[in-house]
Amino acid sequence: xxxxxxxxxxxKVRQEIISRxxxxxxxxxxxxxxxCIASGASEVIAAFxxxxxxxxxxxxxxxxxxxxxxFCERGPVVVIYPEEICYLQVKPEDVPExxxxxxxxxxxxxxxxxxxxxxxxxxxxxxxxxxYRNQERNVIGNNIKIDPKNIDDYxxxxxxxxxxxxLSKMTADQVLQEVKKANLRGRGGGGFPAGTKWEGxxxxxxxxxxxxxxxxxxxxxxxxxxxxxxxxxHSVLExxxxxAYAIGAxxxxxxxxxxxxxxxxxxxxAIQQAQEYGFLGKNIxxxxxxxxxxxxxxxxAFVCGESTALMTALEGRAGEPRPKYIRSxxxxxxGKPSVLNNVETWANVPLIINNGAxxxxxxxxxxxxxxxxxxxxxxxxxxxxxxxxxxTPLRDIIYKIGGGxxxxxxxxxxxxxxxxxxxxPEELLDLPVGFDELTKAGSMMGSGGMIVMxxxxxxxxxxxxxxxxxxxxxxxxxxxxxxxxxxxLKILTNITKGKGKDGDIELLxxxxxxxxxxxxxxxxxxxxxxxxxxLQHFREEYEAHIKEKRCPALSCKELISYYIDPDKCxxxxxxxxxxxxxxxxxxxxxxxxxxQEKCTKCGTCFEVCPHRFHAVRKxxxxxxxxxxxxxxxxxxxxxxxx
Amino acid sequence: MDKHIxxxxxxxxxxxxxxxxxxxxxxxxxxxxxxxxxxxxVAERLQVPMTRIQHIATFYKAFSLVPKxxxxxxxxxxxxxxxxxxxxxLDTVQGLTGIEPGETDLDLKFSLETVNCLxxxxxxxxxxxxGKTHGKMAPAKTADVLKNYD
Numbered sequence: 116x117x118x119x120x121x122x123x124x125x126x127k128v129r130q131e132i133i134s135r136x137x138x139x140x141x142x143x144x145x146x147x148x149x150x151c152i153a154s155g156a157s158e159v160i161a162a163f164x165x166x167x168x169x170x171x172x173x174x175x176x177x178x179x180x181x182x183x184x185x186f187c188e189r190g191p192v193v194v195i196y197p198e199e200i201c202y203l204q205v206k207p208e209d210v211p212e213x214x215x216x217x218x219x220x221x222x223x224x225x226x227x228x229x230x231x232x233x234x235x236x237x238x239x240x241x242x243x244x245x246x247y248r249n250q251e252r253n254v255i256g257n258n259i260k261i262d263p264k265n266i267d268d269y270x271x272x273x274x275x276x277x278x279x280x281x282l283s284k285m286t287a288d289q290v291l292q293e294v295k296k297a298n299l300r301g302r303g304g305g306g307f308p309a310g311t312k313w314e315g316x317x318x319x320x321x322x323x324x325x326x327x328x329x330x331x332x333x334x335x336x337x338x339x340x341x342x343x344x345x346x347x348x349h350s351v352l353e354x355x356x357x358x359a360y361a362i363g364a365x366x367x368x369x370x371x372x373x374x375x376x377x378x379x380x381x382x383x384x385a386i387q388q389a390q391e392y393g394f395l396g397k398n399i400x401x402x403x404x405x406x407x408x409x410x411x412x413x414x415x416a417f418v419c420g421e422s423t424a425l426m427t428a429l430e431g432r433a434g435e436p437r438p439k440y441i442r443s444x445x446x447x448x449x450g451k452p453s454v455l456n457n458v459e460t461w462a463n464v465p466l467i468i469n470n471g472a473x474x475x476x477x478x479x480x481x482x483x484x485x486x487x488x489x490x491x492x493x494x495x496x497x498x499x500x501x502x503x504x505x506x507t508p509l510r511d512i513i514y515k516i517g518g519g520x521x522x523x524x525x526x527x528x529x530x531x532x533x534x535x536x537x538x539x540p541e542e543l544l545d546l547p548v549g550f551d552e553l554t555k556a557g558s559m560m561g562s563g564g565m566i567v568m569x570x571x572x573x574x575x576x577x578x579x580x581x582x583x584x585x586x587x588x589x590x591x592x593x594x595x596x597x598x599x600x601x602x603x604l605k606i607l608t609n610i611t612k613g614k615g616k617d618g619d620i621e622l623l624x625x626x627x628x629x630x631x632x633x634x635x636x637x638x639x640x641x642x643x644x645x646x647x648x649x650l651q652h653f654r655e656e657y658e659a660h661i662k663e664k665r666c667p668a669l670s671c672k673e674l675i676s677y678y679i680d681p682d683k684c685x686x687x688x689x690x691x692x693x694x695x696x697x698x699x700x701x702x703x704x705x706x707x708x709x710x711q712e713k714c715t716k717c718g719t720c721f722e723v724c725p726h727r728f729h730a731v732r733k734x735x736x737x738x739x740x741x742x743x744x745x746x747x748x749x750x751x752x753x754x755x756x757x
Numbered sequence: 758m759d760k761h762i763x764x765x766x767x768x769x770x771x772x773x774x775x776x777x778x779x780x781x782x783x784x785x786x787x788x789x790x791x792x793x794x795x796x797x798x799v800a801e802r803l804q805v806p807m808t809r810i811q812h813i814a815t816f817y818k819a820f821s822l823v824p825k826x827x828x829x830x831x832x833x834x835x836x837x838x839x840x841x842x843x844x845x846x847l848d849t850v851q852g853l854t855g856i857e858p859g860e861t862d863l864d865l866k867f868s869l870e871t872v873n874c875l876x877x878x879x880x881x882x883x884x885x886x887x888g889k890t891h892g893k894m895a896p897a898k899t900a901d902v903l904k905n906y907d
Contacts, residue, residue: 335835414817492837
């Protein structure tokens with residue numbers, strides 16, 4: 116690998132890499148993102164490598180682990196080029212067949228294709244699968260094409276051309292104007308216009324200036340930043356370098372949580388390779404511009420996703436936020452102007468520079484431009500990462516792309532915006548997703564978590580869950596957040612345990628108001644959102660918990676009982692054997708009974724009871740019927756009567 | 758913990774006080790917990806007061822000031838896993854191991870932690886034991902998995 120000293124040289128190197136590879140040479144791309152690895156992708160990759168070797172195809176076929184294409188539900192995902200045949204849920208056992216059939220014979224292995232659950236139609240290519248077809252994948256679309264550990268793969272798809280264009284043809288001010296014109300808003304939560312933030316830093320007094328990537332993706336149930344940083348780290352580095360040029364920074368940081376070891380590894384390798392090629396370091400592409408990037412690992416504190424807290428953590432101290440009378444783009448890291456943007460925001464920058472602001476603004480609504488990646492999780496058929504233009508209605512995301520709610524259950528709510536966001540009910544499903552639209556509806560965009568909930572999810576418990584999360588993650592610096600949230604959590608926990616009392620809702624509202632008004636940082640100010648939005652849309656659930664001691668979703672452990680319907684029980688012994696607390700009595704041909712004293716309400720009996728019997732029921736808000744008398748417990752089978 | 762290894766870690770980060778968190782993370786990764794002698798060595802070499810080290814070691818969740826068990830159980834309680842029943846899985850593990858999140862049992866067999874999202878939401882509820890991910894967990898299945906560890 117030799118240093119590239121000018122944009123022309125970059126193009127030459129690019130052409131050389133492209134010409135080195137025959138475009139018709141088969142390439143097996145296997146998703147090596149965290150979701151697929153957890154489903155066994157590492158074994159599949161190893162099996163492909165072994166099989167290719169066994170069949171003596173090492174010279175003719177490439178095999179690579181790539182970034183995450185988003186369809187985690189059906190992982191491990193394998194795509195075979197140049198035909199772009201997409202196989203899902205591939206197991207090591209399938210590998211020999213795929214190699215001999217698809218790679219050698221160019222035949223499709225039917226059983227590994229996507230089958231449309233409604234029509235039964237099979238889809239051979241990625242683009243034919245409804246999950247992908249309805250997306251606009253500007254940012255994550257390339258993930259499956261590149262090996263994140265190999266910079267050449269990124270160069271093949273046009274990587275670093277935006278940087279070359281920036282350094283050779285644009286002034287810092289032109290870059291700034293382009294980003295401003297594109298109205299790129301921060302993808303991390305606040306939605307603050309990136310261009311304005313950059314300009315503030317550029318004009319602020321003080322040297323040196325810093326640019327920082329916020330990869331401390333702490334929202335539970337959100338993993339799009341990880342997919343981008345893991346799958347296409349160079350796109351983030353390129354965006355960061357362009358940003359640094361625009362504001363005049365020569366030092367950058369990537370703050371990535373240590374819970375993402377693969378992201379840390381891939382971005383560290385990417386930095387090293389970019390340095391070797393001369394995309395980072397001194398005199399980048401012969402332009403005279405110097406820029407270095409360092410990786411800092413976060414040690415596990417949700418509050419460090421907040422800009423000032425993150426900068427404090429970078430300085431090697433406990434990450435507590437500070438009041439923002441002066442924004443961090445003016446006084447930030449080490450007291451110097453510092454631009455902090457999230458991973459996805461930075462990854463959008465090269466796209467804007469390459470294609471222009473007009474291209475970028477064709478996607479989205481009036482105030483929210485471009486595309487946004489959402490992590491669609493929870494009670495949803497197709498869990499995964501979904502990139503859509505801003506303004507796409509929630510209904511399209513959940514039903515057209517997500518495939519709706521599994522198990523024939525009814526949709527109840529979708530939670531957006533992470534712990535500080537809110538829950539939106541069925542009536543608001545036609546809402547277009549955008550920064551301002553979601554805020555108006557009482558939720559927020561956040562970093563793009565989208566958690567779908569069905570009729571079995573208790574909304575009071577959801578509010579309690581988020582409050583518990585936020586209470587644990589509160590840094591403890593200001594009183595409204597530290598003490599107020601603790602009290603809110605206490606009250607909500609009592610409600611879910613059936614100890615709620617009149618006046619609890621009002622008290623929670625008062626505490627919320629105080630936190631919104633008086634907390635120090637955005638984390639505290641938005642902490643009551645989960646409660647307020649569930650109260651707004653699901654007040655009747657709160658009232659049922661408090662007044663009737665009943666959980667309408669049959670979810671709160673302390674308010675439900677498991678009961679075996681004697682008319683339905685067929686004494687199959689399934690639940691009896693599986694019950695971890697030995698709380699079920701019965702025997703062969705003896706109707707089973709749950710001992711309510713012993714029952715820990717783990718729900719195992721409910722899950723293992725065969726669907727055709729459906730004998731185990733959850734009861735809430737009413738007393739459990741007394742057990743049937745001993746003499747009535749014996750089941751006399753009709754067939755045996757004769 | 759070997760003083761030599763601690764010094765190596767500190768030198769890797771150029772003995773730079775702003776890299777304190779990175780130094781502690783590396784020690785944690787190497788040793789699984791932060792022994793007092795290690796922290797004292799860090800304080801001495803980086804010229805950082807012990808109070809600040811204590812502040813950091815207790816503020817961030819990645820650090821442990823007590824030894825960890827042979828097997829580390831991480832139960833994901835992220836939102837996606839929560840709505841799919843992670844709390845029931847957690848209850849089962851607590852019942853079987855007799856320890857609460859953040860604790861280690863007396864035989865140093867298991868350490869239990871909850872984590873907020875491992876990013877494998879498609880497999881929820883997820884339990885990670887010693888780096889291996891077990892997906893689609895339910896109370897009965899969890900009990901079966903735990904039996905495989907001794």
